[in-house]
Amino acid sequence: MKTLLPITALALSLFLPAGLAHAGDAKEELKELVTSIQTKLKAGKNTEKDLAENFAQFDKLLAAHKGEKTDDVAQILLMKAMLYIQVLDDEAKGLPLLTQLKKDFPDTKPALAVDKILESFEKQRASKEVQRKLAVGAKFPDFDEKDLAGKPLSIARFKGKVVLVDFWATWCGPCIGELPNVLKAYEKYHGKGFEIVGISLDSDRAKLDKFIAERKMTWPQYFDGQGWQTKLAGVYGVNSIPATYLLDGEGKIIAKNLRGEALEEAVAKALKK
16 A cells, blocks of 8 residues: 655655754754644645645745755755645646755755656656556456466456456555455355456565465466566556456456455446346
């Protein structure tokens, strides 16, 4: 699953090194500000109006440390940009701040990280566009790969069957939490035409094999050992798991990301058609 502040949290961990800071310096002031913001977000206060006071604090900090071209001051601007982009989904306000960061603090670590951050945003945009096209009613683009046993694996091989394409991993808590529902649906409806294709985002083959055997997950699995960089995760724009697609006999998407009893109900309904 996505963390609450994926890039913001990363930026904070990268640019706020361990160790005590002097009271009142930019690094310590930013830590206090970020803590305040995180408290608000956990309480569901995540609009620009809710965070107006915090944005004003960013500006006060930048004004107080004007002329200081240090990593500590540069990261204040970085965190302000991240708040706009990651929390408010407002690139119109956030991206210009990253440009400003590169211009005003060119030799700092935060500025040097901007290109990598922008590259990550581009990947997110591409992912969202792929997901947008994978709407209910659309044809699920097929693939031609090998499963763990080295056998051919594709959606076309299950023509006429109801198929659940399941992006998951052994290290994913929510995936494991949903597994009993998936197993229940499979045991109940496999003999009636229900199939599952697992796409594992694991990197440890031995751990995956052991887990599958212990949980009696007998359906085919795709695995290339690349974790989040798994080939098919990229093809289908997957950036959080579990991610599932339920397909009809023609490979069209019936439903997405079904949870709990909703999966069994959807499978039963699809098999009756």
